Amino acid sequence: MKKLAVLLSGALLLTVFPIAPVPATAAVPATFTVDLANQYRPVTHVASGSLYGLAEEGRPADNLIAPTKPKMFTQMAPNGGQLPNGETTPIGDALKVAPIAERNGAQVTIRMPDIYPNFPYQWVSWDDWYQKVDSIVDARLKSGATNIYGYELWNEPDGTWNTGAAGSFNEGWKKTYLRVKAKDKNTKIIGPSxxxxxESWLRNFLTYARDNNVLPDIISWHELGAPEGEYLDGPAPQYISNHMKAYRALETELGIKHVPISINEYGVVSEQAVPGNMTRYIAQFERSDVDTANIAFWFRPGRLSNLVTDKGAANGAWWLYKWYGDMSGQMAMTTPANPTALDLDGIASVNNAKQQADVIVGGGNGNRNIVVKGFASLPYFSGNAHVKVESTPWYGVDTAVSQPTNEFEGDFTIENGQISVPLSQLKESSAYRLVITPGKQSSISRYEAENATIASANIFNNPNASNRKYVGTIDNQDSSVQFTVNAPVAGNYNLKIGYANGTNAQSTQELSVNNQASTTIQYPTTDGWLSQGNSNTLQTSVSLKAGSNTLKFNKGKTGYAELDYIQLQPVGDFKVRIEAEDAKINDATVSRSSFASNRQFVGKIDNPDSSVSFSVYAPASKTYHMEIGYGNGTTGNSTHNLSVNNQASTVITYPKTGGWIANLPNVGTRQIMTVPVTLKQGENTIVFKKGTSYAELDYIEVK
Structure with a gap:
């Protein structure tokens, strides 16, 4: 990672922070559009359910279930024996967990073939199957449950139906359908799953079902990225809307009524619960007339499909689904910049009673503009919109996340019925939420340059800028941009500066805080100006008094720079997290897994010259705690040789983790250990080399 050098004096502090490297040729940020005026259906939390998400009372706890507003869970048949992925603990049959689902606002699908103990299902005989079907329906009727979504007659018949022993699936569907309806005419039937x-498979099935009067009440299939993608690590959610349109056209072609669509499993293995990646699926389902959708089951039951850690706490994915659960009112239409690409996507809602709009995005890297339009249709918005931006990371399934990260808050001027909110340095694995409310709120951390006091400079309009405006031509000796900011308490604050430097070299400005001695801010080139869509951010730290403060930027001694905005956040305890895949890697391999932080890790650190080298900035010379995310799939301890700043190496010993980070199913794991590390003030190099055995590296966090 690139470090920003800041010359220090006066009120500026010593601390500097890592920033993302400037690309050789900066691209215009892709625009994601929200239309608040195009409200296309009520909020029903379509994609909030999961397969085998409930296990038993207290697993997971109600305080983890309820905030996600689950609509439907798919669970094993009553008294079933299904223990997939080598599980030895119950996965929760549909009728046992129905009361849990009901008090948390959800329905339950009964997956009938899960009465078998094995997967793929082992067919016995038609007499055996009829007995099982009768026992399931009798148990359902006896239970009196009022929140049963339907009977799923079979699961994955294109791979699990034994045609040789049971005959054709279409005939088997008819026999089972009629058997169920003879006992229970009211509960809906779901299939073919x-x-x-x-499409060709469905055309054959639906034609037969139509002609034999056994059409499903709810149509279902999986969306795991196949066939355009691959279920292990080949996501293709951008094709989902095409599938929905094609299916509705197929219904019309066959002359059958449109029925609800239930996507009973979604998400490929490597994306399981990763917030940014799952956002793409949610967006497709919400825009595509889907009634319900369940996160797939790849690893662990009873954990809302990996939204909950092994210790029963919320992880980063849980916060995404909690945000989704917070949505209310009407869904508002969203349009990704690249609809056919595996890229940033999201959802939005409008609640007129709360006078609030919510936007959730994820699945994209780098800098993006979020354009929100349609404010003219909402009379409670006038002049300004206050925007609060939060993020939730993916640190791995078993890493708890106590709360989202507040990225910034600020007021954006509504012009021509819209605002433009830039989000910088996005991570594909993270999700982001914008909460938009009217007027000027008390809490602000982002300040737009065009609202500052400006001398001998000019305001320019451009859709690439935050709030669609920026300050340029800060070119003269008397040019200045002075911000008035409010600090709730006295102390140190991180200062992020949104800027552009279109020269081919470093430019400078002088910054003074509360009329104290100025310091020089150095701006790396952005290879273009804001008018061309070229910009970046840098960070430093300032000391502020409680209440009102002034931050004044004057032209520097070299070059020129434009100002878009500044952003302030209180400085917390020092902490820097670096993903192993972002380190300098020698003779090792980056791999992907939903078990890993940021969905990636470094493995194959197997040879004498294999190494992973981290560059870490430390604010002071002292001993720090270094957290290491690792995997050790050997049968005993593994080691790495650790060296700091080319000093003599020490040995790090990793206990076995029961599997490698990407192992499937249900044994892949990543554990965390903490060791002391002594660093000097400034830049440090921390190198991990292969030791006596093998281990994988996910990340380090120094604090």
């Missing part, structure tokens, strides 16, 4: 959208 094939592994992916397959």
């Amino acid at each position: 094939i592994t992916h959208y397959n």
